[in-house]
Amino acid sequence: MLHGGSTQKVGLSASPSWTSILSVAGVVEALRELFSSSQFRDGIKFFAIGAALSTTKSILNYVWSNVRRLFLHKAVIRDTDPAYQAVLRYVVDAGAWSKSARDVEVSSYPRMPYDYVRDEDDGGTGGELVDLDSVELGINGDTHRKSETRVHFFPLATDSFRFSYEGTPVWCTRKREQIGDSNFQDTLELNFLTFSRQPLRRFFVEARVTFSQYNSGKVVVMNIDKYMNWSQAAARPKRYFNSIHLPGDTKEKLLADAKTFLLPSNRKWYADRGIPYRRGYLLYGRPGSGKTSTVHALASELDLKIYTVALTSKKMSNAVFQEMLASVPPKSIVLIEDIDAVFQSRVMKETSDDVADGMADRIEMPSRASALRQAQEDAAAAANTSDVTFQTLLNVIDGVGAPEGRILIMTTNHRELLDEALIRPGRIDLQIAYMYATKGQVLDLFTRWYEQLATSPTAPLGGGAGAEKSLPASSSSSDEGALDHAKLRELAARFVAQVPEGELSLAAIQGFLLLHKEDPHGAVDNVAAWLREQADAK
Numbered sequence: 437m438l439h440g441g442s443t444q445k446v447g448l449s450a451s452p453s454w455t456s457i458l459s460v461a462g463v464v465e466a467l468r469e470l471f472s473s474s475q476f477r478d479g480i481k482f483f484a485i486g487a488a489l490s491t492t493k494s495i496l497n498y499v500w501s502n503v504r505r506l507f508l509h510k511a512v513i514r515d516t517d518p519a520y521q522a523v524l525r526y527v528v529d530a531g532a533w534s535k536s537a538r539d540v541e542v543s544s545y546p547r548m549p550y551d552y553v554r555d556e557d558d559g560g561t562g563g564e565l566v567d568l569d570s571v572e573l574g575i576n577g578d579t580h581r582k583s584e585t586r587v588h589f590f591p592l593a594t595d596s597f598r599f600s601y602e603g604t605p606v607w608c609t610r611k612r613e614q615i616g617d618s619n620f621q622d623t624l625e626l627n628f629l630t631f632s633r634q635p636l637r638r639f640f641v642e643a644r645v646t647f648s649q650y651n652s653g654k655v656v657v658m659n660i661d662k663y664m665n666w667s668q669a670a671a672r673p674k675r676y677f678n679s680i681h682l683p684g685d686t687k688e689k690l691l692a693d694a695k696t697f698l699l700p701s702n703r704k705w706y707a708d709r710g711i712p713y714r715r716g717y718l719l720y721g722r723p724g725s726g727k728t729s730t731v732h733a734l735a736s737e738l739d740l741k742i743y744t745v746a747l748t749s750k751k752m753s754n755a756v757f758q759e760m761l762a763s764v765p766p767k768s769i770v771l772i773e774d775i776d777a778v779f780q781s782r783v784m785k786e787t788s789d790d791v792a793d794g795m796a797d798r799i800e801m802p803s804r805a806s807a808l809r810q811a812q813e814d815a816a817a818a819a820n821t822s823d824v825t826f827q828t829l830l831n832v833i834d835g836v837g838a839p840e841g842r843i844l845i846m847t848t849n850h851r852e853l854l855d856e857a858l859i860r861p862g863r864i865d866l867q868i869a870y871m872y873a874t875k876g877q878v879l880d881l882f883t884r885w886y887e888q889l890a891t892s893p894t895a896p897l898g899g900g901a902g903a904e905k906s907l908p909a910s911s912s913s914s915d916e917g918a919l920d921h922a923k924l925r926e927l928a929a930r931f932v933a934q935v936p937e938g939e940l941s942l943a944a945i946q947g948f949l950l951l952h953k954e955d956p957h958g959a960v961d962n963v964a965a966w967l968r969e970q971a972d973a974k
């Protein structure tokens with residue numbers, strides 16, 4: 437059985453062998469057929485071509501990346517970076533892009549429309565900030581105001597163009613990416629074809645220098661942009677303290693205080709005594725009395741940037757506010773205007789609670805009552821209220837993370853409504869009241885307004901702090917018409933005599949003088965009628 441079994445086993449093993457031979461032959465036959473098939477050969481050819489192409493591509497990529505590494509230096513700048521505007525301005529000013537770019541983005545504004553920031557000082561054109569490439573257009577032979585005929589060209593987003601910097605070819609691409617529903621982020625990508633990184637470095641340094649030259653002689657105002665970054669909102673012409681008219685020596689004291697604070701040695705003095713190196717000012721009082729102008733003048737005198745914070749912005753949260761304030765560089769002014777607007781809910785609540793609890797008698801003074809009414813109106817007007825809490829505000833002002841070396845300035849028309857904690861010493865070191873114009877302020881304003889028209893500098897003009905003490909007597913000896921300094925003094929005295937003290941803001945009087953820009957006689961003759969109109973209008 438065993439043998440038989442064995443034979444059977446052998447017999448059994450011989451049978452698959454034949455099967456194998458047969459199946460190998462079948463496979464060989466199948467392969468032969470396959471190879472002789474034209475479709476298969478075509479397939480192989482395609483495969484070979486594909487493989488060759490892919491290998492070539494890899495080799496080219498390898499070569500290109502090495503060539504790139506050797507010859508190309510790439511720099512990417514996002515529009516959130518201060519260098520972005522500088523570089524864009526540089527490229528456009530150099531006319532570099534316009535020579536090779538066929539497609540352009542056209543804007544009536546000197547910034548790109550989505551970067552457009554209203555600039556009060558130039559009539560809302562924003563024209564001073566980045567006055568990029570521009571041309572004048574004559575239409576049908578008509579004369580048009582400059583601002584009406586000016587158009588501005590920019591490289592089209594997604595467009596690439598080539599220019600040369602110091603003989604180095606540079607490829608620049610402006611890319612725009614949508615962020616969220618309505619925001620865009622722009623990026624400039626520059627590729628320098630050069631062995632050395634030096635041209636790239638020099639290019640950026642030069643662009644920054646050009647931009648800072650543009651800003652020199654100007655006060656740079658920063659605000660928080662749509663990406664929640666600090667960005668330059670405006671560069672305004674400097675305004676000095678001699679154009680600010682405040683009673684007594686207020687402005688001299690303020691300037692001296694700020695100068696002392698910023699002395700390099702002062703930081704150590706504060707550190708030695710364990711006092712946080714910060715300074716806070718509160719400018720409070722009547723609207724149009726010079727609070728904002730004072731901040732502008734202080735920044736001009738001390739060459740500081742102004743970082744403005746709009747606490748009423750809907751986008752402003754506690755976290756953003758803290759983060760942004762922490763990143764303000766030293767030797768800057770942080771400006772929070774109309775600080776009382778932030779507390780509208782507190783004020784509103786207090787007011788309604790007072791009434792509800794029958795505690796209206798807590799509002800003792802008429803001024804407080806009217807201030808509360810005014811605050812209610814302001815609150816209603818401020819539709820956008822941020823989420824910034826009072827506690828965060830206090831932390832940002834003098835918490836452990838609060839920035840050092842900066843001057844915080846808050847302004848308000850309603851100081852009486854501010855929480856005492858907000859303006860206690862340490863948070864606010866100096867408070868300056870802005871009242872309706874004194875006669876001295878009016879004299880200062882009038883004299884300064886017309887002094888350039890006065891021709892014979894026989895005697896120094898009056899004005900200046902405390903000028904109300906030395907108002908010149910009215911002179912009848914001066915010749916009507918010609919304007920020398922003596923005549924100007926006389927006109928100023930006549931003007932001041934007619935304007936009641938402490939009833940009008942200097943802004944209102946300035947508004948009247950604007951009607952008589954170069955006509956001091958007209959101003960003197962018409963001020964009484966204008967004052968009557970003002971009184972009737974109330």
Ligand SMILES: Nc1ncnc2c1ncn2[C@@H]1O[C@H](COP(=O)(O)OP(=O)(O)OP(=O)(O)O)[C@@H](O)[C@H]1O
Nearest residue numbers: 679680681682722723724725726727728729942943
């Ligand atoms: N004391 C002042 N000295 C010089 N100019 C002044 C003064 N007060 C007002 N002006 C002029 O009036 C205009 C408004 O002034 P400014 O904006 O500084 O007032 P403000 O007190 O900040 O007003 P508001 O509280 O309404 O913001 C400016 O054009 C400014 O030149």
